[in-house]
Amino acid sequence: MAKSEKELELESIQKKSWRRQVLDYIVIAAASFLYAVAVALFLDPNSLAPGGVTGIAIIMNRLTGLETGTWIMLINIPILLLGIWKFGLRFIVSTLYCTALISLFTNLLAPLGAVTEDPFLASLAGSALTAFAMGCIFKAGSTSGGTDIIVKVIRLRMPHLRTGVIFLLTDVCIVAASAIVFHDIEKAIYAGLTVFLISKILDLVLYGQDEAKLIYVISDRAGAIAGRLLEDLDVGVTYIHGEGGYSGESKEVILCAMKKRLAPKVEDIVREEDPAAFMIITSATEVYGEGYKSYFAEKL
Numbered sequence: 001m002a003k004s005e006k007e008l009e010l011e012s013i014q015k016k017s018w019r020r021q022v023l024d025y026i027v028i029a030a031a032s033f034l035y036a037v038a039v040a041l042f043l044d045p046n047s048l049a050p051g052g053v054t055g056i057a058i059i060m061n062r063l064t065g066l067e068t069g070t071w072i073m074l075i076n077i078p079i080l081l082l083g084i085w086k087f088g089l090r091f092i093v094s095t096l097y098c099t100a101l102i103s104l105f106t107n108l109l110a111p112l113g114a115v116t117e118d119p120f121l122a123s124l125a126g127s128a129l130t131a132f133a134m135g136c137i138f139k140a141g142s143t144s145g146g147t148d149i150i151v152k153v154i155r156l157r158m159p160h161l162r163t164g165v166i167f168l169l170t171d172v173c174i175v176a177a178s179a180i181v182f183h184d185i186e187k188a189i190y191a192g193l194t195v196f197l198i199s200k201i202l203d204l205v206l207y208g209q210d211e212a213k214l215i216y217v218i219s220d221r222a223g224a225i226a227g228r229l230l231e232d233l234d235v236g237v238t239y240i241h242g243e244g245g246y247s248g249e250s251k252e253v254i255l256c257a258m259k260k261r262l263a264p265k266v267e268d269i270v271r272e273e274d275p276a277a278f279m280i281i282t283s284a285t286e287v288y289g290e291g292y293k294s295y296f297a298e299k300l
Helices: 005-046 052-064 068-087 089-112 119-139 147-157 163-182 185-207 222-233 260-273 295-299
Strands: 212-218 238-243 250-259 278-284
Touching (some): 005 052, 005 068, 052 068, 068 089, 068 147, 119 185, 212 222, 212 260, 222 250, 250 260, 260 278
Antiparallel strands (some): 212 250, 212 278, 238 250
16 A cells, blocks of 8 residues: 555654664764863863863862763763653753763773873863864754753753853852862863853854844644743743745744754754754844843943
8 A cells, every 4th residue: 555645754754863863873972082082181181170070070080089081970870860850761861872972981081191281272172172072962962961951950940040150150169179179270260261162162163153043933833842942941932923825724933032052952842843843043143132132231
């Protein structure tokens, strides 16, 4: 019996999804290796603790002697369990894979020692490699675990807190702790520089020079997609009522503007809820209103 056009289309989407998942896991593996290179050959041997779980692992390595890569895994285990409890197993699988590879590669590369002992050069190279690796991991639909999950959990309880503020406070505490443990304020300053560079380079890798993203989504599951955008990402959503030019059917078009770092997560939500959705992502160089610029303040 011949398959219908709809069945063939569904098979094509599933096949593409399977191939995409395999490619994503290959990208995650390669990016995890680059991340480990940054940690094992540049940051760790120069006592630069750049915030997050990696920074804590480097500090714990100095206090206990246990390998940094092993600490990355040990610290992430309770965080991953928390993530499974709050967000489900599907959310965690690729993150667990990524974390395990980073831990393994970091331990394997550590005996090679520092590529450079100049803390400034180590900070530059380490932050560039880390940011590029994280960008690839995020684009492949995963995370490196750690504070990403903690921040997401905190925002579930306290949605009024901004994600960037929570990350900043966490990183400042870790960098300050490194100054105490290493008894070297200069290394802590370089670690702070590394945190800043990673943030800036990561934005560049993921989103280029754009200030924000404007997204339109046309889908038969507009309600489900909008609900997840509101709940998971806390971004504002507006419905535009449209009509199909060919079918004449009424359509709900989702319109939302957001910080550029959230765009890949929106893509994931749309792909999960409706793989056949029509989505347009464009750049927004200036956005005025709640959560963005104040129109009047900018003009004063």
